[in-house]
Amino acid sequence: MKSTLIAAAMAALSFTAAQAADLGGAHLKVGSDTTYPPMETIDPATGQVVGFDVDVINAICERVNCTAEFVTTAWDGIFGALQQGDFDLVASGVSITDERKQTMDFTDPYIIVSQSIMLRVEDEGLTIEDFKTKGLKLASQTATTNATLAEELVGRDNIALYDSFATAVSALQNGDVAGLVIDGTSAAAYEKEFAGELIVGITGLQADPLGFVFQKGDERVxxxxxxxxxxxADGTLDALVAKYWGTE
Structure with missing residues (x-):
């Protein structure tokens, strides 16, 4: 799965920590669908939001003098809530797309992920062609680039959309669907959680850059x-990638 993950080593990101801006200690509320490990999830022991996005946001805030409070928000409606001012930004594994950029502003990419298809272990070996010719259903989360890809692969009639990836994973486990289109980064987490039951069966699909999302015109971008x-520049981002997904 590490081959599906690329830290966003953009040449334009050449500032040093000393050159970073100062947000004056601002306390920022961060909207996040906290059901998407390892990007963001709730630690059952502490009740706190944890994950890669959380660590990246906190690391950025250390450099630009701000603090972050994560606010659990359902994916469906998360961008509308941002526009209404319920929080200051969204950090939730959001793919940067031209359509989204028309109504909101993104940071530079902080990671690039490849989409994958999860399968039940007993179905290992299924191909995209099998889904097309056998009428097998693909699941994904509604209003995501994953769902868009699923429709492109097998057509609208052969996809099932769910409010969260956790629900979609349950549908796959129960046999309600034959596969699940999901970012490879999170597919690896589910594969580990449900070892021997679910696998990442098809990899190397569409690659998406992820960014943090602000209201249009927000100067804090x-x-x-x-x-x-x-x-x-100081290696923190690479260290966080290694923390969550290991190294090649």
């Missing part, structure tokens, strides 16, 4: 880009 550049 520039500060976050500088903070992102700083944690890339």
């Amino acid at each position: 520039a500060a976050f880009n500088e903070g992102l550049a700083a944690i890339q």
Whole structure:
């Protein structure tokens, strides 16, 4: 799965920590669908939001003088809630797309992920062609680029959409669907959680850059880009990638 993950080593991110902006100690509320390990999830022991996105946001805030409070928000409606001012930004494994950029602003990419298809272990070996010719259903989360890809692969009639990936995973386990289109980063987490039951069966599909999302025109995007550049330059971002997904 490590081959599906690329830290966003963008040449433009060449600032140093000393050059990062200062947000003056601002306390930022961060909207996040906290049902998507390892990007963001709730630690059952502490009740706290944890994950890769959380660590990246906190690292950026250390560089640009802010603090972050994660607010659990359902994916369906998360961008509307941002526009209404329920929080300051969204950090939830969000793919940067031209359509989304029309109504919201993104930071520079902080990671690039490849989409994958999860299968039950007993179905290992299924191909995309099998899904097409046998009418097998693909699941995904509604209003995601994963869902868009699923429709492109097998057509709208052969996909089942769910409010969360956790629900979609349950549908796959129960045999309600034959596969699940999901980012490879999170597929690896589910494969580990349900070892011997679910596998990442098809990899190397569409690659998506992920970014943090602000309201259109929010000047703090520039500060976050500088903070992102700083944690890339000093090795923090690479260390976080290694923490969650290991090294090649």
